[in-house]
Amino acid sequence: MNAEIENVSTISLNRPDDDQVETNDMENIEHEALVGAEMSVKEARKSATIATLGDTPFSSGGEELEHHAIVATEIVSDPVEPHHPDPIQVNAVVLLDPRLTDCAEVLEATNKRGLFTMAVIPKPKRITGSEFYPTAEALLEFGVHQVYEPPIGQKFDITECANHLQTVEQQQNIRFLGVIPLRESAVDYSDVLAALLGLHVHNDLGLSSARRDKGLMKTAVANAGLRVAKFARLTAQDGSDVPNAIKSLELDFPVVVKTPRGMSTMDVYICGSMEEAVRRSGQIVRSVGPDGKKSNYSLLEEFLVGSEFAVNLIASPTTPRGVQVTDIWEYNKVSTDGTMVNTWQTMVDPHCDTYASLVRYAEGVCRAVGIKYGFAHVELMSRYDEKKNKFVDPVMVEVGARLAGGRKAIMAGATVPGWKPFDAMVDAHCGVPVRVPARFSPAKIAKQVYVPSTKSGKLIGVEGDDFDRLKTYDSSIMLVKVGDQVKRARDLMSFCAYVWLIGSKEDVEADAKKARDEFIVDVEEQEPDSP
Numbered sequence: 364m365n366a367e368i369e370n371v372s373t374i375s376l377n378r379p380d381d382d383q384v385e386t387n388d389m390e391n392i393e394h395e396a397l398v399g400a401e402m403s404v405k406e407a408r409k410s411a412t413i414a415t416l417g418d419t420p421f422s423s424g425g426e427e428l429e430h431h432a433i434v435a436t437e438i439v440s441d442p443v444e445p446h447h448p449d450p451i452q453v454n455a456v457v458l459l460d461p462r463l464t465d466c467a468e469v470l471e472a473t474n475k476r477g478l479f480t481m482a483v484i485p486k487p488k489r490i491t492g493s494e495f496y497p498t499a500e501a502l503l504e505f506g507v508h509q510v511y512e513p514p515i516g517q518k519f520d521i522t523e524c525a526n527h528l529q530t531v532e533q534q535q536n537i538r539f540l541g542v543i544p545l546r547e548s549a550v551d552y553s554d555v556l557a558a559l560l561g562l563h564v565h566n567d568l569g570l571s572s573a574r575r576d577k578g579l580m581k582t583a584v585a586n587a588g589l590r591v592a593k594f595a596r597l598t599a600q601d602g603s604d605v606p607n608a609i610k611s612l613e614l615d616f617p618v619v620v621k622t623p624r625g626m627s628t629m630d631v632y633i634c635g636s637m638e639e640a641v642r643r644s645g646q647i648v649r650s651v652g653p654d655g656k657k658s659n660y661s662l663l664e665e666f667l668v669g670s671e672f673a674v675n676l677i678a679s680p681t682t683p684r685g686v687q688v689t690d691i692w693e694y695n696k697v698s699t700d701g702t703m704v705n706t707w708q709t710m711v712d713p714h715c716d717t718y719a720s721l722v723r724y725a726e727g728v729c730r731a732v733g734i735k736y737g738f739a740h741v742e743l744m745s746r747y748d749e750k751k752n753k754f755v756d757p758v759m760v761e762v763g764a765r766l767a768g769g770r771k772a773i774m775a776g777a778t779v780p781g782w783k784p785f786d787a788m789v790d791a792h793c794g795v796p797v798r799v800p801a802r803f804s805p806a807k808i809a810k811q812v813y814v815p816s817t818k819s820g821k822l823i824g825v826e827g828d829d830f831d832r833l834k835t836y837d838s839s840i841m842l843v844k845v846g847d848q849v850k851r852a853r854d855l856m857s858f859c860a861y862v863w864l865i866g867s868k869e870d871v872e873a874d875a876k877k878a879r880d881e882f883i884v885d886v887e888e889q890e891p892d893s894p
Contacts, residue, residue: 451536452536452537452538453477453479453535453536453537453538454476454477454478454479454537454538454540454793455478455479455480455481455532455537455538455539455540456473456478456479456480456481456539456540456541456542456543456789456792456793457481457482457483457528457539457541457542457543457556457560458480458481458482458483458507458543458545459482459483459485459542459543459544459545459546459549459552459553459556460483460484460485460486460544460545460546460548460549461482461497461502461507461545461546462495462496462497462545462546463495463497463501463502463505464495464770464840465545465766465770465772465773466497466502466505466506466507467505468772468773468776468784468785469543469545469785469788469789470505470506470507471785472783472785472786472788472789473789474506475786476789476790476793478540478789478793479508479509479537480506480507480508480509481507481508481509481510481511481528481531481539482499482502482507482509482510482511483510483511483512483524483528483556484499484502484510484511484512485512485513485519485524485548485549485552486519486548487499487512487513495856499512509531511524511527511528519552521552521555521556521559522559524552524556525556525559525560528556528560529560539560539562540562540564540792540793540794541557541562541564541736541789541792541793541794542554542556542557542560542562542565542792543737543766543788543789543792544737544764544765544766545765545766546765547763547765547768549765550574550575550763550764550765551575553565553764553765554566554567554568554571554764555568555571563794564736564792564793564794565735565736566733566734566735566736566737566764567732567733567734567735569733570583570732570733571733573732573733574732574733574734574762574763574764575624576623576624577621577623577624577625577662577761578594578596578623578660578662580732580759580761580762581594581759583731583732583733584727584728584731584732584759584762586731587727587728587730587731589724589727589728589731589759590756590757590758591758591759592619592664592665592667592758592759592760593612593613593614593664593665594612594662594663594664594665595608595611595612595662595663596623596660596661596662596663597644597648597660597661597662597663598648598659598660599644599645599648600645600648600649601641601645602640602641602642602643602644602645602646602648603641603645604644605620605637605640605641605644605663606637606641608663609637609640609663612663612665614663614665614666616634616635616636616637616640616666617633617634617635617666618633618634618640618663618664618665618666619631619632619633619634619662619663619664619665619666620632620634620640620643620644620647620661620662620663620664621647621661621662621664622647622652622653622658622661622662623652623658623660623661623662624652624653624656624658625652625653629653629854629855629856630647630652630653631702631703631854632702633666633698633702633703640663643661644661644663647661648660648661667744667758667760668744668746669744669745669746669747669754669756670693670694670744670745670746670747670754671693671694671696671703671742671743671744671760672691672692672693672694672718672721672742672743672744672745672754672757673691673692673694673708673740673741673742673767673771674688674690674691674692674713674721674722674725674740674741674742674743675688675689675690675691675692675738675739675740675741675767675771675772675775676688676689676725676726676729676734676738676739676740676741677689677737677738677739677784677787677788677791677797677799678729678734678735678736678737678738678739678791679735679736679737679787679790679791679796679797680735681796681797682797682799684726685730685735686726686729686730686734686735686739687726687799688713688722688725688726688803689713689775689779689782689784689799689803690710690713690771690772690774690775690779690803690805691710691711691712691713691718691721691722692708692709692710692711692771692811693708693709693711694708695707695708695709699851699852699853700851700853702853702854704813704815704852704853704854705813705855705858706812706813706879707810707811707812707813707875708769708810708811709808709809709810709871710771710774710775710778710805710808710809710810712803712804712805713803713804714802714803714804715804716752716753717752717753717754718753718754719753720745720753720754720755720756720757721743721745721754721757724741724743724757724759725739725741725743725757728741728743728759728762729741729762732762732764734762734764736791736792736794737764737765737766737788737791737792738764738765738766738767738772738784738788738791739762739763739764739765740762740763740765740766740767741759741761741762741763742759742760742761742762743757743758743759743760744757744758744760745757745758766788768855769811769861770811770838770863771811772784772785772788774809774811774837774863774865775803775805775809777809777837777865778805778806778807778808778809778865779800779803779804779805779806780800780806781800781801782799782800782803783798786798787799807865807866807867808865808866808867808868808871809837809863809864809865809871810863810864810865810871810872810875811861811862811863811864812861812862812863812864812874812875812878812879813852813855813858813861813879814858814859814860814861814862814878814879814882815851815852815857815858815859815879816843816849816850816851816852816858816859816884816886817851817884818849818851818884818886818888819848819849819850819851819886819888820848820849820886820887820888821846821847821848821849821886821887822843822844822845822846822847822848822849822884822885822886823845823885823886823887824845824884824885825845825859825882825883825884825885826881826882826883826884826885827878827881827882827883828841828860828882830860830862830878833862833864833874833877833878834866834870834873834874835864835865835866835867835870835871835874836862836864836874837863837864837865838862838863839860839861839862839863840860840861841859841860842856842858842859842860842861843859843860849884849886859882859884860882862875862878864878
């Protein structure tokens, strides 16, 4: 038995040329289909694929490969060709569910550190031209070294993904140092995947669900002694349990009804009557949530009064308090069709006494849900006390253990002297000491502007989309084009465009109004969606 094991070694990922191996030798291989082979693009898409575009990453004289697929790996006796890994092990990092909008900055940070990058796409959209849901080909062209995605027709399996990544480690002589979640839904998998890869650099696994499920999230924060909104979980498919819950919690209208695992403000409703609350709760319980999973219950919450903020933090045992606030954004919202819709978000100084209670509260929330590594994003409500000249009594809306959306880290890096957010994110997830500036006070004002359509229908034409005319223009993204269906903005993905501005307070405020007021759409109007 032991003698047999000693003769076992791994096969190569490359099939030898026909003239190198006799046909008789090939017939002795019991599972020829398990030998890795080059495949056509069409064939590769049918299998769980680790693909490389261009030169192989560890061989300067390697062939030009458009697509190289690992069909499977198998330990066999008398291998076709012995595998000889590179003598120098290469450090690597996993980018979990990346977006093209963040890739340039993330890859710049990983390349500076000589890290091999492996992207994992849990739910491939296979739609070209999307910055928010890029294909494997788009990520490879952008500079990611390799991409893993599940086979067509199969759901993402975290254990199977870990198996593939560990196989890659052995075959290519690389070592994964960390797993970086780059999307809200990636928080479901990131820490579990890191643990399956044998890494110690991950957040508290026992609180993993509390970092995603908004009901468990509130329970964990409340158990830490921090204030949360009154809430109840409702399971009746007809919403019949709403009246008793409102009575038990002693809530007044309006109330908030939301899905427990939402994202991008989707499926969040402000209900002004019992009838509407019953209808929305039943609708959520019966439906599939924005993350593609069945919602087993809805959340009924008290409506919080005050100003809304996003507080971004970096977590690492190497920071003085384990978690540190890097930037704060104040939201400006208006009520539209039964929900609060963004107009713009403005970056403020986290070192100003006006926001001191927000800083302490957000740090406490992160500790309560077990965030120890990487970025965190806390959304909260707080009321302004004119006598004290500061915001008081902060209350959490939600917390995310990931990079904040809306280019907030990019804008913070552009306005806070000495702050390199993506370097810090990569270092934190790899267990490397994080470098932070002495202060995070921004030198200029940064603002994200949400540009909506006031009509629903087929987009015929657009005026005012030349946002670079604005004095404080930094960047922008158009989310629609002529011929697309547009609708009145209600959630983050229903806007026509985002615009980012940097400059003096007066100039930024003037340009924010121009960006929205001078943007005019021409549509073939349709009946608006029912609220």
